[in-house]
Structures are given as C-alpha cells and as structure tokens.
Amino acid sequence: MEMQTAATAAGRPESRAVPISKALFAVVVWGGSFIATKIAVGEIAPVTVVWLRFAMGVAVLGAVVVQRRQLIRPSARDFGYFTLLGFLGISFHQWLQSNGLVTSEASTTSWIVASSPIFMAALGWLVLRERLGWLGALGIAVAALGVLVVVSKGDLSAVTAGSFGAPGDVLILLSALNWAVFSVLSRRGLRRHSSAGMMFWVMTIGWLLTAIQLFLGPGPMDALRLSGTGWAAVAFLGIACSGIAYVFWYDALRVLPAGQVGAMLYLEPLVTVAVAAVLLEEPVLPATLAGGFAILLGVWLVSRKGT
Numbered sequence: 001m002e003m004q005t006a007a008t009a010a011g012r013p014e015s016r017a018v019p020i021s022k023a024l025f026a027v028v029v030w031g032g033s034f035i036a037t038k039i040a041v042g043e044i045a046p047v048t049v050v051w052l053r054f055a056m057g058v059a060v061l062g063a064v065v066v067q068r069r070q071l072i073r074p075s076a077r078d079f080g081y082f083t084l085l086g087f088l089g090i091s092f093h094q095w096l097q098s099n100g101l102v103t104s105e106a107s108t109t110s111w112i113v114a115s116s117p118i119f120m121a122a123l124g125w126l127v128l129r130e131r132l133g134w135l136g137a138l139g140i141a142v143a144a145l146g147v148l149v150v151v152s153k154g155d156l157s158a159v160t161a162g163s164f165g166a167p168g169d170v171l172i173l174l175s176a177l178n179w180a181v182f183s184v185l186s187r188r189g190l191r192r193h194s195s196a197g198m199m200f201w202v203m204t205i206g207w208l209l210t211a212i213q214l215f216l217g218p219g220p221m222d223a224l225r226l227s228g229t230g231w232a233a234v235a236f237l238g239i240a241c242s243g244i245a246y247v248f249w250y251d252a253l254r255v256l257p258a259g260q261v262g263a264m265l266y267l268e269p270l271v272t273v274a275v276a277a278v279l280l281e282e283p284v285l286p287a288t289l290a291g292g293f294a295i296l297l298g299v300w301l302v303s304r305k306g307t
Helices: 002-010 013-040 044-065 076-100 106-113 116-126 135-154 156-160 167-192 195-216 220-225 228-257 258-279 287-303
Strands: none
Touching: 002 116, 013 044, 013 076, 044 195, 044 220, 044 228, 044 258, 076 106, 076 167, 106 135, 106 167, 106 195, 106 258, 106 287, 116 135, 116 167, 116 195, 116 258, 116 287, 135 156, 135 167, 135 287, 167 195, 195 228, 220 258, 228 258, 258 287
C-alpha cells in the first residue's frame, strides 16, 4: 500500500526506482553468496553452513510472511508437494553447492549456476513439450560450450581427455540441473499460492531436512568452530541472501515486468567475479570471462526463442 501511494504521488519514473533497487540488491547479494559460502565451508562442514543459513532465512522470511498476512495453510497434498520442493530446492541443492565450493572457485561456480535457464529450457522442451525452436537450440549449444570453457579454464582438450575442472565443478553443474528441475516443478504451485507464502514452507521443510543431515553428521556443535569472519559470512547468507533478498525479489516481480527483473540476473556472475578477485584473490582469466559471456549469450538466446 505504501508503495502504491508513493507511486501515485511521485509518478512513474520514481515509482519504478524502489522495485529496481530491490531487485538489484537481491542480485548483488546473491552474487556475493558464493564468496560467503566459500569462506564458511573453509571453517565448518558444508551441512552446518546450510543449516545455519536457512535457520536465519526461515526466521526472516517467516516474519515478513506473517506481517504481510501471506502465510498459507497447506493441505496434506500440498505438504507432500512442498516436501519434495524443499528437498530439491533447499536441502539437496544447497548440499551440492556448499560441497562443490569446497574445491570449486566461487567465480567458476557463479558462471556454471548462470546456466540454469538453459537446463530449464531443455526440460521444458523434453517434459512439458514447450516450443524450443532453432534460436533456443543455438542458445543451448552456445551456453554448453561456455560451461566447458569455464570449467577447463580455456583448455578444451582437458575436457576431451576426461578432466572436468575441479571435483566440485561437477557438483555445481548438477546443482544447476537440479535447480532447473525444482523450477519446473514449482510452476504448478505458484499458480495457486503466493510466491512468498509457498517459499516459506519450502524453505522451512528444506531446513528441517537439512537438520536431519546435521544431527546424523557433524552435529550442531560444529558451529562453534566458526570464527568472527565465518559468523559474518553465515549471517550474510542467512539474513541477506535467504531472507531479505528473496522478499525484495518477489516485491520487484509484483511491480516490474518479469523479463526486466530477470535480465538483472545477468549481473550476478559479474558481481561474484569482482568480489572473488578482491576477497579470495581468485584470478580473472580471459578464457573464463569468454566462457562466462558465452553462457550469458546462450541464456539470452534461449530467453528470446519465443519473441
């Protein structure tokens, strides 16, 4: 309501400034998430990082959902569906990424994750019989080549010889595919529920599933090994990335065209590369940048297949 009042008083240009700023905040924060995860998994077990992150994320998102009266009461059927999504989108997805980042570079991870829309387009074509067209097929091919260039640091002969980058790169690539599966399966629920209300349940259930992994593994006392820097990284992941950023992203989607908001995601890997170079001293290789831009070009071509 406050946003609508401001829009009426200030006019169209200023009314768009707030949601654009919120979307950009989310993209920048998500771009930094790979660096924060890399720092945290250097001190404690990956599952502990995920559990702490989403404990904070659930608290932030839950408070917002309750305050905005968007809390939904899932039926038994919905609960089973949300459990599946919670496993795929939170527990399993974050297990893949956090474990992958133990050996994979943060910048490499961001470029691979940026290829998720390619997997979504391929799954939409294979499973949902969505039209792909020659432009979409070209985009998939270009992005696939970009991924190979990124993981091989430009040495494609290493890929043909069976050397697929760092061990974690395989897990990150699987996470991109898994996110595509999660996104395709989420479409049905998003037609019936508010995005924030549904995400709260998905995140909560995913966090509880991660708790099982934690108690069967290192245990919650593992968190005591975190340094001050480690706690700052985890707090950034939980409060900013899994809490505020999700809320801001959905706020922007309610006001701006989905295509305009989605286009901002192209900035995410660039943010990661820049921050990783400064904080983690990861090298910025020309071949990696070339492969990364090939991924973004492929995603852009796929997004235009229906236009």
